[in-house]
Amino acid sequence: MEKNIPLTEALFYILLAVRKPNHGYGITQEVEELTDNRVTLGPGTLYGAIQSLVKKGWIQIYSEDTESRKKKEYLITEEGRLIFNEEVKRLKELLHNAELMKEGK
Amino acid sequence: MIKFRLYYDKDKETLWLNEMADQGYAMTGFFAGFYTFEKCEPGEYRYQVDFSEKLFALGTDYREFMKEMNIEIVQQWFFWIILRKKASEGEFQLYTDIDSSIAHYKKIRTLFKAAAIFEMILFIIECICATNINGFWPVACAILLAIIIFFMIREVTTINKIIDKLKERKGEPSDRCKNSKASPLLASGLLLNSCIILIDDGISSYIKYSLQIVAIILMLIGIYQTRHIFYQD
Numbered sequence: 001m002e003k004n005i006p007l008t009e010a011l012f013y014i015l016l017a018v019r020k021p022n023h024g025y026g027i028t029q030e031v032e033e034l035t036d037n038r039v040t041l042g043p044g045t046l047y048g049a050i051q052s053l054v055k056k057g058w059i060q061i062y063s064e065d066t067e068s069r070k071k072k073e074y075l076i077t078e079e080g081r082l083i084f085n086e087e088v089k090r091l092k093e094l095l096h097n098a099e100l101m102k103e104g105k
Numbered sequence: 106m107i108k109f110r111l112y113y114d115k116d117k118e119t120l121w122l123n124e125m126a127d128q129g130y131a132m133t134g135f136f137a138g139f140y141t142f143e144k145c146e147p148g149e150y151r152y153q154v155d156f157s158e159k160l161f162a163l164g165t166d167y168r169e170f171m172k173e174m175n176i177e178i179v180q181q182w183f184f185w186i187i188l189r190k191k192a193s194e195g196e197f198q199l200y201t202d203i204d205s206s207i208a209h210y211k212k213i214r215t216l217f218k219a220a221a222i223f224e225m226i227l228f229i230i231e232c233i234c235a236t237n238i239n240g241f242w243p244v245a246c247a248i249l250l251a252i253i254i255f256f257m258i259r260e261v262t263t264i265n266k267i268i269d270k271l272k273e274r275k276g277e278p279s280d281r282c283k284n285s286k287a288s289p290l291l292a293s294g295l296l297l298n299s300c301i302i303l304i305d306d307g308i309s310s311y312i313k314y315s316l317q318i319v320a321i322i323l324m325l326i327g328i329y330q331t332r333h334i335f336y337q338d
Contacts, residue, residue, distance in 0.1 A: 010202050024173050043174045044155055044199030047167065048208060071173055 005087045009039055014049050014059075015076055015084045021062040023071035024050070050074065058083060106130060106142040113260055115154040115185070115213065122152035122187070135180045135187065151197035152179075155186040156212055184216050203275045207268055214264045221257040224250055228295075235302045236317075244302045251295035258291070258331060291327025294320050 007015070013034065017027040028041050041049075053059040058080035062073040076084070112118035122132050131145035132152065157163055163181055171178055175194055179187045190197040200206040228250040235243035272278070298320040301313060 008202060008204050010205070024170055028174075040196075040198075040201050042198045042201035042205075043171065043176060044153075044209065045201045045205040047170050048205050050170075051166075072169065 007087045018059050018074045018076045021073040021075045023073045108140045109138050111138050119154050126150045135182050150189045151192050152189045153199045156184050203271050207271050210264050210268050217257050217261050224254045248299045288327040288330035290323050294323030294327050
């Protein structure tokens with residue numbers, strides 16, 4: 001697990017966006033909203049990331065209904081959550097240590 | 106409208122397709138260097154070029170995904186995929202972070218490397234044939250192959266430079282210190298070999314064979330000097 005983090009910003013936000021079932025377009029939208037358009041996910045970047053996340057088993061296909069033209073949805077797996085929490089722990093440590101700068105110690 | 110262009114650099118191709126769209130010509134099809142255009146509102150579409158892993162085949166996953174993103178797959182040709190999106194729907198960039206851009210260019214580089222090696226094998230076979238069969242066509246083919254090989258290797262070096270720049274932006278050590286240029290010896294070896302085949306009848310076989318050996322040595326040294334570009338990570 002150690003070598004899986006740090007996550008890239010794209011992977012971090014994709015994992016976050018699929019905490020509940022979400023489809024490709026929905027992921028892009030949510031990430032743009034959350035970051036006030038700072039992080040945009042191009043379709044090539046998002047497609048590649050989803051493929052690799054599914055392969056790694058961090059996210060899974062939640063629903064797929066080709067008949068009713070419903071979009072394919074993805075959902076985070078237990079392993080995905082584990083990785084995400086590991087990354088959050090690392091980020092918290094970062095922020096905690098950043099306090100040193102403020103206090104001028 | 107039909108236009109003939111040969112692009113092997115996908116960034117230049119993308120630029121050209123978008124310029125055409127700005128002038129009111131939307132690309133709608135491609136076949137062997139012939140691009141078909143239809144009239145459109147100036148700047149109606151934005152074009153991008155992607156690469157697939159499989160020859161002439163696109164996964165349904167990819168098709169569905171692009172459709173969902175309101176992106177139209179205009180044409181697939183070998184590994185090339187030409188995509189477009191209505192400009193009114195906002196900016197169209199396929200790869201938006203450094204990691205995925207690097208992965209994208211590495212995929213393209215692998216294709217060019219494989220193609221260059223394939224062409225080299227063809228070239229060797231062609232040279233053997235050309236020395237045994239007289240005539241114009243074997244020579245023409247050998248020269249054409251030599252030119253193609255040269256451009257493919259040049260493209261690999263161009264992509265190496267792009268990847269190096271991306272890696273530098275990411276703060277990773279780049280491979281720039283390594284010699285990443287295609288050796289001029291390789292090009293001159295290829296050229297000399299083609300010339301020998303061309304002037305086949307005019308010279309004695311003794312001179313011909315010694316020249317051929319020189320050409321082969323030049324090519325081997327050239328390949329040796331250029332070897333870095335083939336196994337850069």
